[in-house]
Amino acid sequence: MKRPWLAALAPYLWLVVFFAFPFLLVAKLSLSHTVLAMPPYAPQLDLSQGHAGLTHFVHQLTFETYVRLATDRLYLTAYLSSLKFAGVATAILLAIGYPIAYGMSRFGPAARQGLLMAVILPFWTSFLIRIYAWIAILKPAGLLNQALAVFHIGTIRLLNTDAAVVLGLVYAYLPFMVLPLYAVLEKQDESLIEAARDLGCTATGAFWRVTFPLSIPGVAAGALLCFIPMVGEFVIPDLLGGSGTLMLGRTIWTEFFADRDWPAASAVAIVLLATLVIPIVLFQRQQAKVLS
Amino acid sequence: MRRGPSAFNRTSVIAGLAFLYAPIVLLVLYSFNASRLVTVWGGFSTRWYAALAHDAQMLDAVWVTLRVGLISATLATVLGTLAAVALVRAGRFRGRTLFSGMIYAPLVMPEVILGLSLLLLFVALGLPRGFWTVTVSHATVTLCYATVVVQARLSAFDRSLEEAAQDLGCTPLSAFLKVTLPNIAPAVAAAWMLAFTLSLDDLVIASFTSGPGATTLPMRLYSQVRLGVNPEINAVSTLLIGVVAAGVIAVYLAQQRRRARS
Numbered sequence: 001m002k003r004p005w006l007a008a009l010a011p012y013l014w015l016v017v018f019f020a021f022p023f024l025l026v027a028k029l030s031l032s033h034t035v036l037a038m039p040p041y042a043p044q045l046d047l048s049q050g051h052a053g054l055t056h057f058v059h060q061l062t063f064e065t066y067v068r069l070a071t072d073r074l075y076l077t078a079y080l081s082s083l084k085f086a087g088v089a090t091a092i093l094l095a096i097g098y099p100i101a102y103g104m105s106r107f108g109p110a111a112r113q114g115l116l117m118a119v120i121l122p123f124w125t126s127f128l129i130r131i132y133a134w135i136a137i138l139k140p141a142g143l144l145n146q147a148l149a150v151f152h153i154g155t156i157r158l159l160n161t162d163a164a165v166v167l168g169l170v171y172a173y174l175p176f177m178v179l180p181l182y183a184v185l186e187k188q189d190e191s192l193i194e195a196a197r198d199l200g201c202t203a204t205g206a207f208w209r210v211t212f213p214l215s216i217p218g219v220a221a222g223a224l225l226c227f228i229p230m231v232g233e234f235v236i237p238d239l240l241g242g243s244g245t246l247m248l249g250r251t252i253w254t255e256f257f258a259d260r261d262w263p264a265a266s267a268v269a270i271v272l273l274a275t276l277v278i279p280i281v282l283f284q285r286q287q288a289k290v291l292s
Numbered sequence: 293m294r295r296g297p298s299a300f301n302r303t304s305v306i307a308g309l310a311f312l313y314a315p316i317v318l319l320v321l322y323s324f325n326a327s328r329l330v331t332v333w334g335g336f337s338t339r340w341y342a343a344l345a346h347d348a349q350m351l352d353a354v355w356v357t358l359r360v361g362l363i364s365a366t367l368a369t370v371l372g373t374l375a376a377v378a379l380v381r382a383g384r385f386r387g388r389t390l391f392s393g394m395i396y397a398p399l400v401m402p403e404v405i406l407g408l409s410l411l412l413l414f415v416a417l418g419l420p421r422g423f424w425t426v427t428v429s430h431a432t433v434t435l436c437y438a439t440v441v442v443q444a445r446l447s448a449f450d451r452s453l454e455e456a457a458q459d460l461g462c463t464p465l466s467a468f469l470k471v472t473l474p475n476i477a478p479a480v481a482a483a484w485m486l487a488f489t490l491s492l493d494d495l496v497i498a499s500f501t502s503g504p505g506a507t508t509l510p511m512r513l514y515s516q517v518r519l520g521v522n523p524e525i526n527a528v529s530t531l532l533i534g535v536v537a538a539g540v541i542a543v544y545l546a547q548q549r550r551r552a553r554s
Contacts, residue, residue: 018429
């Protein structure tokens with residue numbers, strides 16, 4: 001093809017209209033007056049009045065919604081607990097995902113293909129259904145407590161607790177952690193380990209001095225790939241968490257659907273986005289490097 | 293020489309897979325439960341599957357979901373393939389940074405944000421929410437996944453084949469269509485499947501952008517799940533898992549055979 005950039009035109013235009021432009025609308029709405037009703041929200045941009053219309057619009061913008069977010073403890077709690085849930089879940093994912101990915105990379109080529117497929121398959125099956133499956137396991141008279149009863153261990157209450165949310169996050173995002181880790185571990189040159197061993201390293205020493213440092217790009221990719229969407233997760237805290245489980249994704253949903261407070265929902269979305277901007281840029285850099 | 297897996301390696305892999313699959317297996321098993329109480333085994337039965345066939349609302353939701361998936365995945369694959377071509381072949385062009393940013397950001401962006409922003413767009417444009425707004429929203433999000441899948445294959449493709457076709461008299465465009473496109477076809481098919489499955493699964497974006505008369509299957513399931521576990525949900529879920537798993541495994545086996553032949 002002579003001008004390959006021409007291929008970019010249609011998707012470029014599409015993404016500007018349906019991805020970039022809507023963010024400006026979210027930003028604008030977050031600066032609008034709170035009216036607990038349906039739109040349009042004041043102020044409205046009237047371009048027919050030219051420059052005067054624009055200055056009038058800018059003067060009308062208000063930070064009142066952000067002030068409300070900053071002063072209401074509920075939002076602050078939701079913000080901090082979102083970061084906490086995502087952070088704890090990412091740490092657990094690394095701890096259990098690494099041995100799985102490492103173990104997979106030790107198998108022969110044919111077995112590796114099958115294992116890879118087995119890890120990818122749950123990713124293709126519905127997120128909602130996989131979380132729903134846990135409700136039947138965790139509920140008070142559920143399968144977990146039935147199993148515990150067989151061994152005469154007391155019952156535990158897990159459904160609608162913070163622990164259930166962490167469990168759900170770890171479960172749902174495990175393939176996203178294992179796959180990038182496996183990708184770097186599988187490519188690792190075995191002779192490097194042998195060299196380390198020849199030079200007097202113990203097996204554990206060789207792992208921590210050679211294998212692990214070389215797998216850092218995979219660790220970073222997996223951690224970002226899990227952490228970023230988990231901060232804004234909605235389905236898991238909603239279905240497995242209790243009424244007191246506050247997370248930003250759930251806050252946006254409630255503000256929007258239950259309270260019909262669109263400016264608040266938009267402001268929370270902007271805050272969430274501002275928090276995630278650095279991890280997202282890091283992730284993009286890495287993706288671009290890997291793919292080109 | 294690669295060392296074989298140690299006992300620890302085997303245990304971690306087996307435990308990991310057991311963790312991933314146990315809930316799904318239990319869900320499938322209990323869809324054949326005769327009892328209305330999902331977690332109490334009352335004997336084998338297929339009554340919930342029969343009940344499903346008479347649930348008009350559920351069937352309607354399935355039909356909406358399939359149509360949204362087919363159209364949005366096709367749109368996403370076409371746009372995603374074009375985007376991948378531009379990213380791999382065009383080198384530096386004006387606005388490339390913004391372009392690749394818009395491609396990779398939705399991959400990790402929380403769905404609530406995407407849903408909210410798309411909804412505000414439709415409200416601002418005065419479009420009535422329904423089938424088409426969901427379809428366009430799904431196409432927007434899944435086109436990014438499609439791009440990444442095609443891009444990976446395209447950047448591994450040997451360009452000298454396309455150049456050879458041009459030396460033999462092909463125009464640049466027809467060299468691309470006759471040589472490159474057939475070569476990246478498996479990736480394009482995989483991109484379509486991924487986009488279709490993502491659309492099939494999506495709850496959050498559909499909830500924001502859908503309107504009356506366009507309730508998708510995940511939206512229907514979600515409203516029922518909120519009321520508690522129910523054996524009919526297990527039955528729908530089992531069917532959905534079965535269909536998706538069969539599709540993915542079929543594609544995997546086809547790829548294995550291709551690889552074995554070449």
